[in-house]
Amino acid sequence: MRFDKTEISLALVAIACVLFGFISPGWLIFLLTIALAKALVVQGVVMQMRSGLVSFGQGLFYCIGGYTVGMGGQFFGIHDAIAALALGMAVAIVVAMILGLLLTRYRDIFFAMLSLAFSMILFGILVKSQGLGSTDGFNVHNWTLFGWAPETGADSQQTVFTMTIAAGLLIAILIHRYTKAGIGVICEAVRENEVRVEYLGLSPRWLLYGNYVAAAAVSALGGGLTALATGHVDPEMAYWTTSGEFIFIALLGGLGHVAAPFIAAIVFSVVRTYSIEFVPNTWQMILGFTLLGVIVFLPKGLWSLVSREKSGERT
Amino acid sequence: MTNILETRSLNKEFGAVIAAKDLNVQVAKGEVVGVIGSNGAGKTTFINMVTGYLKPTRGEILFNGKSILGHSPRAITRAGMARSFQVAQLFPEMNVLDNLLVALAAAESPRPSFLSPLRSDARIARAEEILAEFGVEHYRDSLVTAVPQGARKLVDIAMALIGNPQMLLLDEPTSGVSMDEKTGLMDTVMNAVRQHGVTVLFVEHDMDVVERYVSRVLAFYSGEIIADGKPAAVLADEQVRDLVTGHRPTQKKGNGAS
Numbered sequence: 001m002r003f004d005k006t007e008i009s010l011a012l013v014a015i016a017c018v019l020f021g022f023i024s025p026g027w028l029i030f031l032l033t034i035a036l037a038k039a040l041v042v043q044g045v046v047m048q049m050r051s052g053l054v055s056f057g058q059g060l061f062y063c064i065g066g067y068t069v070g071m072g073g074q075f076f077g078i079h080d081a082i083a084a085l086a087l088g089m090a091v092a093i094v095v096a097m098i099l100g101l102l103l104t105r106y107r108d109i110f111f112a113m114l115s116l117a118f119s120m121i122l123f124g125i126l127v128k129s130q131g132l133g134s135t136d137g138f139n140v141h142n143w144t145l146f147g148w149a150p151e152t153g154a155d156s157q158q159t160v161f162t163m164t165i166a167a168g169l170l171i172a173i174l175i176h177r178y179t180k181a182g183i184g185v186i187c188e189a190v191r192e193n194e195v196r197v198e199y200l201g202l203s204p205r206w207l208l209y210g211n212y213v214a215a216a217a218v219s220a221l222g223g224g225l226t227a228l229a230t231g232h233v234d235p236e237m238a239y240w241t242t243s244g245e246f247i248f249i250a251l252l253g254g255l256g257h258v259a260a261p262f263i264a265a266i267v268f269s270v271v272r273t274y275s276i277e278f279v280p281n282t283w284q285m286i287l288g289f290t291l292l293g294v295i296v297f298l299p300k301g302l303w304s305l306v307s308r309e310k311s312g313e314r315t
Numbered sequence: 316m317t318n319i320l321e322t323r324s325l326n327k328e329f330g331a332v333i334a335a336k337d338l339n340v341q342v343a344k345g346e347v348v349g350v351i352g353s354n355g356a357g358k359t360t361f362i363n364m365v366t367g368y369l370k371p372t373r374g375e376i377l378f379n380g381k382s383i384l385g386h387s388p389r390a391i392t393r394a395g396m397a398r399s400f401q402v403a404q405l406f407p408e409m410n411v412l413d414n415l416l417v418a419l420a421a422a423e424s425p426r427p428s429f430l431s432p433l434r435s436d437a438r439i440a441r442a443e444e445i446l447a448e449f450g451v452e453h454y455r456d457s458l459v460t461a462v463p464q465g466a467r468k469l470v471d472i473a474m475a476l477i478g479n480p481q482m483l484l485l486d487e488p489t490s491g492v493s494m495d496e497k498t499g500l501m502d503t504v505m506n507a508v509r510q511h512g513v514t515v516l517f518v519e520h521d522m523d524v525v526e527r528y529v530s531r532v533l534a535f536y537s538g539e540i541i542a543d544g545k546p547a548a549v550l551a552d553e554q555v556r557d558l559v560t561g562h563r564p565t566q567k568k569g570n571g572a573s
């Protein structure tokens with residue numbers, strides 16, 4: 001397997017992050033872990049945006065990933081973190097394969113609202129589920145990694161951080177390839193002209209379906225990692241404001257590069273943490289102005305600050 | 316010899332508008348058929364029905380002797396019938412090369428790869444050959460939106476031909492193209508088509524273009540075929556002169572939205 005420049009850069013940054021993890025304070029590690037895990041969910045949103053669909057319900061898969069990890073440990077004796085994360089992705093894939101059959105018939109606002117509807121249904125079910133802690137959710141603990149049980153606290157925080165970086169790197173490389181592969185480019189083609197794609201002998205619907213399922217798996221991984229990092233899951237994960245946050249971060253980063261969601265998620269977390277700390281009660285306002293600024297001045301997201309890409313050139 | 320395309324009493328109504336009335340068309344393999352008719356005569360509707368975009372109200376469509384009625388456009392494309400559009404249908408935010416690469420990948424497999432790159436050296440080389448064949452190589456890296464109308468039409472047709480169709484339906488290939496570019500464009504297209512041995516049916520408003528390239532003409536008038544035969548005969552037909560061609564020259568200007 002050969003790695004291109006982007007992939008090598010991603011790997012170097014990932015290694016640097018892991019090393020940085022050993023010297024940085026716990027709160028920062030925690031902040032970065034959550035940001036990067038959420039960035040994975042955002043990657044799922046971005047994958048769909050590339051195909052022209054805005055999912056207003058990606059919280060569904062975020063929540064599925066989180067709850068599967070939690071329930072795996074709680075009820076089914078699946079304590080291994082990797083197995084639990086994989087199970088979360090598998091459940092998300094199955095759910096996406098079913099919902100996708102209906103969702104891929106819709107476009108634009110209808111797709112957005114229908115995806116929102118499904119996430120709110122899950123939210124509603126979880127709120128009513130006493131066994132799963134209702135609105136409070138439940139704690140996720142006692143997980144292991146290859147039989148080793150990290151101690152709660154710094155030890156486990158460090159482990160989840162490293163796992164998140166590793167997962168982030170793997171997914172980033174896969175998405176980087178996916179975006180340039182047949183399906184990735186043709187999904188963009190679907191966004192631009194569905195009729196033409198159909199007349200090339202392809203099914204726009206099945207392309208969107210494949211993309212939807214892949215995006216669900218990626219987002220579920222983000223949810224699972226978040227559950228491990230916070231040690232807790234609750235129905236809020238499927239609430240519409242959570243999905244809105246993912247769209248926000250996706251717009252903030254832009255579709256220009258696979259690294260954009262990661263950077264945007266970190267910027268988002270830092271801005272939120274500091275504004276809540278230093279100028280309380282203005283968080284929503286700051287959020288609003290940030291979004292305004294991005295849409296007006298950086299319609300292609302923060303990544304356009306980094307890229308020297310001229311209009312018309314593609315990398 | 317069997318007909319490559321045959322329609323049997325094909326009808327299409329849009330509410331009160333009869334866009335196709337008992338169309339019985341037979342096209343033999345290797346023919347080059349011209350379709351003429353004034354605006355709204357039902358030419359595009361015919362192509363849309365044959366390629367699965369519109370479902371006929373009644374009737375039957377056979378491609379290579381098999382019914383393709385009710386088949387999806389992609390199934391019909393895969394079966395070997397390609398089309399171009401009155402207004403070129405491309406991927407506007409991609410460059411010309413990428414447009415062709417997508418078409419090449421689509422032609423290779425109905426299931427695009429999840430991980431192997433679309434922009435492979437082999438595909439790029441093939442796309443460059445095609446660009447050269449159609450004389451649009453200098454637009455290789457231009458965004459579609461920056462490419463002139465005529466070249467867009469050529470890219471559109473090139474993409475249709477990439478799948479190696481047996482039959483190609485062209486909806487006004489020269490519309491929106493200046494008078495002096497028309498023959499150049501059609502020469503390019505017809506050369507490419509001949510090399511691939513494709514049966515062609517094309518809609519055209521310019522009678523000079525029609526006479527120059529076709530072996531047979533179908534004249535449409537308000538959803539009906541009023542004449543079918545050799546170009547000289549059809550163009551001399553009184554009804555056709557009255558209802559379709561009028562007093563020559565009758566070239567339609569502009570784009571002809573549809």
Ligand SMILES: Nc1ncnc2c1ncn2[C@@H]1O[C@H](COP(=O)(O)OP(=O)(O)OP(=O)(O)O)[C@@H](O)[C@H]1O
Nearest residue numbers: 329332334353354355356357358359360361571573
């Ligand atoms: N989707 C549609 N809904 C309603 N009416 C339609 C539709 N498509 C076509 N028509 C009508 O059917 C008739 C035939 O239209 P069609 O587009 O086939 O004509 P055409 O011969 O291609 O004309 P032009 O030279 O302008 O392209 C017209 O009266 C048109 O208004």
Ligand SMILES: [Mg+2]
Nearest residue numbers: 358359401573
């Ligand atoms: Mg027309």
